[in-house]
Amino acid sequence: xxxxxxxxxxxxxxxxxxxxxxxxxxxxxxxxxxxxxxxxxxxxxxxxxxxxxxxxxxxxxxxxxxxxxxxxxxxxxxxxxxxxxxxxxxxxxxxxxxxxxxxxxxxxxxxxxxxxxxxxxxxxxxxxxxxxxxxxxxxxxxxxxxxxxxxxxxxxxxxxxxxxxxxxxxxxxxxxxxxxxxxxxxxxxxxxxxxxxxxxxxxxxxxxxxxxxxxxxxxxxxxxxxxxxxxxxxxxxxxxxxxxxxxxxxxxxxxxxxxxxxxxxxxxxxxxxxxxxxxxxxxxxxxxxxxxxxxxxxxxxxxxxxxxx
Amino acid sequence: xxxxxxxxxxxxxxxxxxxxxxxxxxxxxxxxxxxxxxxxxxxxxxxxxxxxxxxxxxxxxxxxxxxxxxxxxxxxxxxxxxxxxxxxxxxxxxxxxxxxxxxxxxxxxxxxxxxxxxxxxxxxxxxxxxxxxxxxxxxxxxxxxxxxxxxxxxxxxxxxxxxxxxxxxxxxxxxxxxxxxxxxxxxxxxxxxxxxxxxxxxxxxxxxxxxxxxxxxxxxxxxxxxxxxxxxxxxxxxxxxxxxxxxxxxxxxxxxxxxxxxxxxxxxxxxxxxxxxxxxxxxxxxxxxxxxxxxxxxxxxxxxxxxxxxxxxxxxxxxxxxxxxxxxxxxxxxxxxxxxxxxxxxxxxxxxxxxxxxxxxxxxxxxxxxxxxxxxxxxxxxxxxxxxxxxxxxxxxxxxxxxxxxxxxxxxxxxxxxxxxxxxxxxxxxxxxxxxxxxxxxxxxxxxxxxxxxxxxxxxxxxxxxxxxxxx
Numbered sequence: 001x002x003x004x005x006x007x008x009x010x011x012x013x014x015x016x017x018x019x020x021x022x023x024x025x026x027x028x029x030x031x032x033x034x035x036x037x038x039x040x041x042x043x044x045x046x047x048x049x050x051x052x053x054x055x056x057x058x059x060x061x062x063x064x065x066x067x068x069x070x071x072x073x074x075x076x077x078x079x080x081x082x083x084x085x086x087x088x089x090x091x092x093x094x095x096x097x098x099x100x101x102x103x104x105x106x107x108x109x110x111x112x113x114x115x116x117x118x119x120x121x122x123x124x125x126x127x128x129x130x131x132x133x134x135x136x137x138x139x140x141x142x143x144x145x146x147x148x149x150x151x152x153x154x155x156x157x158x159x160x161x162x163x164x165x166x167x168x169x170x171x172x173x174x175x176x177x178x179x180x181x182x183x184x185x186x187x188x189x190x191x192x193x194x195x196x197x198x199x200x201x202x203x204x205x206x207x208x209x210x211x212x213x214x215x216x217x218x219x220x221x222x223x224x225x226x227x228x229x230x231x232x233x234x235x236x237x238x239x240x241x242x243x244x245x246x247x248x249x250x251x252x253x254x255x256x257x258x259x260x261x262x263x264x265x266x267x268x269x270x271x272x273x274x275x276x277x278x279x280x281x282x283x284x285x286x287x288x289x290x291x292x293x294x295x296x297x298x299x300x301x302x303x304x305x306x307x308x309x
Numbered sequence: 310x311x312x313x314x315x316x317x318x319x320x321x322x323x324x325x326x327x328x329x330x331x332x333x334x335x336x337x338x339x340x341x342x343x344x345x346x347x348x349x350x351x352x353x354x355x356x357x358x359x360x361x362x363x364x365x366x367x368x369x370x371x372x373x374x375x376x377x378x379x380x381x382x383x384x385x386x387x388x389x390x391x392x393x394x395x396x397x398x399x400x401x402x403x404x405x406x407x408x409x410x411x412x413x414x415x416x417x418x419x420x421x422x423x424x425x426x427x428x429x430x431x432x433x434x435x436x437x438x439x440x441x442x443x444x445x446x447x448x449x450x451x452x453x454x455x456x457x458x459x460x461x462x463x464x465x466x467x468x469x470x471x472x473x474x475x476x477x478x479x480x481x482x483x484x485x486x487x488x489x490x491x492x493x494x495x496x497x498x499x500x501x502x503x504x505x506x507x508x509x510x511x512x513x514x515x516x517x518x519x520x521x522x523x524x525x526x527x528x529x530x531x532x533x534x535x536x537x538x539x540x541x542x543x544x545x546x547x548x549x550x551x552x553x554x555x556x557x558x559x560x561x562x563x564x565x566x567x568x569x570x571x572x573x574x575x576x577x578x579x580x581x582x583x584x585x586x587x588x589x590x591x592x593x594x595x596x597x598x599x600x601x602x603x604x605x606x607x608x609x610x611x612x613x614x615x616x617x618x619x620x621x622x623x624x625x626x627x628x629x630x631x632x633x634x635x636x637x638x639x640x641x642x643x644x645x646x647x648x649x650x651x652x653x654x655x656x657x658x659x660x661x662x663x664x665x666x667x668x669x670x671x672x673x674x675x676x677x678x679x680x681x682x683x684x685x686x687x688x689x690x691x692x693x694x695x696x697x698x699x700x701x702x703x704x705x706x707x708x709x710x711x712x713x714x715x716x717x718x719x720x721x722x723x724x725x726x727x728x729x730x731x732x733x734x735x736x737x738x739x740x741x742x743x744x745x746x747x748x749x750x751x752x753x754x755x756x757x758x759x760x761x762x763x764x765x766x767x768x769x770x771x772x773x774x775x776x777x778x779x780x781x
Contacts, residue, residue, distance in 0.1 A: 078718070078756060081690055085781020088689065104629070114693075117779055121691035122648035122660040128689055128781065136665055138636070138645045145640055152636065158629035214755035216723070232726050232751050235781045256781070 047189070049094065052263050059241050059250040060208060064090060067189040069182040071206040073196045073242070075213065080117045080197040082214040085128070086237050087163050087195045088120075089256045089263070092129040094161045094191065096261050103160040104134040106153050108146050110165045113197045114139065129258035143170050150181060154190045163193045169202050174307055179205040201242060203305045209243035218255055218266060234258065236266045313345050317407070347373070357406065358503060359561035362553065363601055364397065366510070367502045375424075377416055377500045384412075390430045404559055413439075416500055417492035421447035421466075436494055441467030448488045454481055466492070507551065507605030511536045518557050518598025522586055525554070525602065529582050532604040533575035546571025546612030552582050554593075555601035562593055567642060569633045569669040571612040577631065578604075584638035630669060637666040654684070654731055656691065656777065685729045685749065688759040688778030695775035698760060703774075706766045709748045713760065715776055720752040728762075743772075749780065757781070 048062035057063050064070060074083035091105045107120055119139075122132035136159075140146040146164060153162040164181075166173055178194070182205040185192040194206060201209070215238040220231040234255050241250040253266040310330040319340075324333050334340050350373060358376055361368045364387065367379035380393060387393040390412045401408040411422035413431035418440060422428055425447035431439050443466050445458045458481070463469055469477070469489055478486050490496035511532045519525060529552060540546060548571055554562040566581045586593065636645045646662040647669070653659050699714040709725035727748035735742065743764040751757045757780035764772035 078716075081688075081756075081779040081781050085689055088781070118688075118690035118692040121656075121688060121778060122650060123656070123684075123687040124689040124691065124778065124780075125648075127686045132648050132650070132660075136633075136645055136647055137662070140640060140644060145644075149636060149640070149644075152632060156628045156632040156635075158632050214757070216753075216755045217751060217757060230724050232724050232749055232757065235757070236755070237781075238755075 049097065049191075051090075051093070053252070053254065053265055055250060055252060055265075056239075056241070056254075056263075059244055059246050061245065064191065065207065066191050067186050069178070069185045069192045069194060069206045071194045071196060071204055071209040071243075073199050073201070073209060073211050075198065075211065077113075077116050077198045079213055080113060082237055083195050083197060083212040084117075084120070084165075085235055085256065086210065086212045086239065086254075087193050088125070088128055088130060089237075090193065091161045091163060092258070092261050093263075095130060095134065098160045102134060103158060104136050105130065106136045106138060106149075106159045106162045108138045108140060108149050108153070108162065108164045110146070110167045110197065111139070111141070112167045113165055117197075127258060129256075129261040143172050147173065147177060147181070150192060151184050154181070154185045154188050154192050157188055157190055159190065161191045161193060163195055165195045165197060166199070167197050169196070169199050169307070175203050175205065182206060201305050202307060204243075207244070208241065211240040211242050213238040213240075215253055215266070234264075310342075312342075350374075356559065356561070357401070359563075360555070360559045361397070362561060362603075363555055364393065366504075366506050366605075367500060368504075369500045370503055371420070375420070377419075379500045379502070380412070394428075394430060413494075415492060415494035416498045417449065417488060418494065420449060421492055433494075437470065440492055441465065441470060445469065448485070448492060450485060450488060454485060457481070458485075505607065507607055508609055509536060509539050509547075509606040510603055511539075512553075512601055512603035514601050515599070518600045520595040520598040522583075525586065525599065526579050526583050528602050529604060530575050530579035532602060533578040536604060536606065537573050537575055540573040540606070540609065540612070543609065544612060545609040546573040547578070547606040547609045548572070549607040550578060550581065551605040551607050552585075553601075553603040553605065554599045555603075556595070557597045557600050560596070564589060564593075565607070566638045567634075567666055568630075569637070569666045570630045571610045572634075573612060577634070580631075581634055581638050584635050588639045588641075633665045633669055637664070642666045653734065655734060656687065656731075657693075658734075685726070685747070686780070688757075689781045691778040692776065695761070695777045698774045698776045700762075700774040703762075707746060707762075709750060710760065710774065713750075713774065715758075720750075720756070720758070722750045723753045724751045725749065731761075747777070 047066040048060070048064065049066050050057045050063035051060070072083050072087050074080050088105075095105060109119060120135070120137060122135070125132045125135055138146075138149050140149055143166070146166070150162055150164040153159055181192060181194075194204075215236040217235050218233040219227040219229065220233040222228050234257050236253055236255045239252055239254050244250070253268060255264040255266040257264055312324060312326055312328045312330060312333060315324055315326060322337060324336075324340075330342055334342075354370060354373065354376070358368045358370060361376060361378055365378050365380050365383045367381075369377040369379075371377050378397075380390070384390045384393045387396055394410055394412050398408055398410055409423045409428050411419040411426070411428040411431060413419045413422065413436065414433055415436065418431060418436055421443050422431060422439060425443045426439060445463060445466060445468075446455045448466065448469075450458075458464075458469075463472065466489070469485075470493075474486060487496060491498045513528055513532055519528070536547075547568065549565065549567050552564045552566070554564070556562070564582065564585050566585045568581065572578060572581075633645060642664040645665040647665045649661045649663045649668065651659055651661050696715070700710040700712075701714065702712055703710040707728055709727055710722060712719055712721045714720075725748055728746035729748075730744055730746050732744045733742035745761040745763055747759060747761045749757065750760055758776060759778040759780065760774055761777055762772045762774050764770060766772055
């Protein structure tokens with residue numbers, strides 16, 4: 001294809017614009033290459049925090065974004081603690097990283113989730129690798145207050161990570177609000193984790209969304225490096241990277257070692273059945289209209305998710 | 310039903326307090342009788358007391374229809390005692406309140422003079438002279454003492470002053486003489502203010518009332534700036550602030566805000582109230598505007614001037630404190646909590662929550678968590694109240710359950726750890742509290758639970774199982 005200098009220029013400008021909107025490192029890398037070509041280099045704006053698992057870090061393009069929002073989702077309320085655990089494991093990692101500046105972790109809880117699965121427990125946090133004296137728990141009365149809290153916390157820059165727990169897909173926490181939070185996090189250069197308990201996939205401005213499911217824990221090691229049968233050791237999460245720039249979702253088992261505060265890859269357990277309940281029949285589901293016709297089923301690959309609320 | 314209060318018109322036509330309503334109606338059929346509402350009266354008196362805060366912070370309630378104002382040291386701000394009294398009475402009159410007042414150096418004398426005498430300002434040397442012709446009822450005595458005194462012919466206070474003291478004390482008790490001495494200023498009578506008195510305060514009186522929130526905040530910043538020097542002189546910073554807004558029509562609003570660190574920076578103080586105004590937005594009715602703004606420092610603490618360093622760690626502390634203050638001002642102090650470890654082995658008592666605003670002081674970081682007792686792993690999330698679980702099958706006497714039914718789902722236990730037996734604290738729960746055996750269980754889909762059995766098998770009452778927490 002023949003490109004005039006004009007069109008080439010415009011194409012670059014558009015690419016740059018898109019990259020700026022998306023904040024992607026791939027685009028930034030390309031941009032850098034182009035910039036190097038034209039004589040000046042630009043530093044990558046993104047800050048990534050590698051999780052120490054090669055496959056995951058590759059899918060995350062270097063690691064968890066430190067200046068932005070990420071979403072962690074659990075499918076049902078009974079998996080809520082798994083999502084909590086993964087979010088807090090990330091918090092412990094980030095806290096370990098910011099050991100010297102001693103900034104605390106903020107957990108903004110959701111009232112209903114607190115009633116259903118309890119509130120974070122300081123001794124349990126200590127066992128999980130976090131420092132309970134550097135943990136603040138906020139109990140706002142409603143979503144509006146929670147969003148304000150998250151925004152203020154990210155803006156203040158006082159927390160190594162702020163975690164906002166949401167139940168389900170509330171109508172007042174849609175794309176607009178998540179975009180606003182994401183922009184605030186990006187502007188402040190602070191990580192923000194959204195923990196969506198028993199929520200559906202929904203369009204959001206977070207570049208990454210994890211689905212966390214519980215998995216059988218590892219066994220405890222005996223001093224001679226053999227496993228103690230029937231014992232419950234480090235927690236294991238079944239992690240699916242649902243949303244990323246990668247077209248194929250990455251799914252893997254992660255073990256969290258609270259003592260060393262690091263993630264380890266875990267093997268697929270033999271004796272456990274999958275937590276994911278598959279439908280008994282694989283055929284198309286019949287709609288069950290109560291008083292209105294069912295939504296027409298989408299055809300083809302999903303490009304954008306509808307609002308779940 | 311009896312008449313308890315009368316307006317001017319009713320007084321002039323000859324009705325009396327204590328008269329029956331039926332009798333009064335018979336005399337004047339057109340009489341308009343309103344049922345007495347003591348709480349509304351009380352509210353009105355409280356409102357007037359609030360309003361009187363503009364003259365002095367020491368305002369005390371006196372019964373159901375009076376106020377004591379301790380104007381020591383504040384009368385000169387209003388052009389002397391005479392002018393002050395005139396100003397109070399005139400303003401109250403303009404608000405439609407028929408008030409009488411007296412100023413003297415003894416609360417008892419002011420009480421007597423305003424209720425039974427002519428009121429006004431009573432000089433030190435005229436005290437006895439003014440008090441003498443007043444009836445004995447103006448000494449704040451019980452009804453029966455007054456009646457007994459009148460029977461004896463002691464009708465005026467002058468008679469009491471002249472009478473020998475010892476027989477009076479023998480006959481009527483020490484109270485009578487105490488009241489007499491108080492009225493004469495011979496005995497000290499403290500006036501206890503109805504609200505805690507601010508350690509420091511500054512105010513602005515405005516000729517043109519303000520309504521807009523930005524104006525209020527701007528002025529708050531200005532007032533805070535004038536407080537800054539007094540705080541600096543004391544080497545202190547405020548921990549609790551109160552903003553008083555006097556509305557033109559007499560209503561007074563008080564907005565309190567606390568801080569996690571001693572504070573004297575005017576900008577941050579104004580910022581604190583900006584959050585508070587957001588929170589109380591609906592309750593704050595500006596009406597025709599506010600004419601007086603006063604900023605009180607209710608409590609202050611030593612303020613150590615921080616040394617700025619280069620690495621910015623100090624800045625982090627400030628931003629954290631700022632965040633805690635903002636949240637506490639807007640959503641209440643209980644919204645943001647930090648955990649504090651307590652000396653207890655009972656899981657729910659081992660951790661106490663503490664409002665972050667009190668837990669956060671710059672030099673005293675919360676103590677590092679030391680866990681002196683050996684214990685098994687604790688769950689990540691703990692229920693506020695343990696939930697009852699149905700266990701159909703468990704190893705007897707002290708094994709883990711094989712499966713359990715919780716929230717309408719049956720969980721099959723694949724692995725378990727335990728028991729960890731925790732005896733309850735006999736000094737709190739009593740000697741017969743049942744011990745708990747905690748188990749860590751994993752079901753076959755990978756959920757991990759913390760269950761306990763209260764009581765023992767083979768004993769009465771039969772043991773019950775509870776879900777207490779969930780592991781990650």
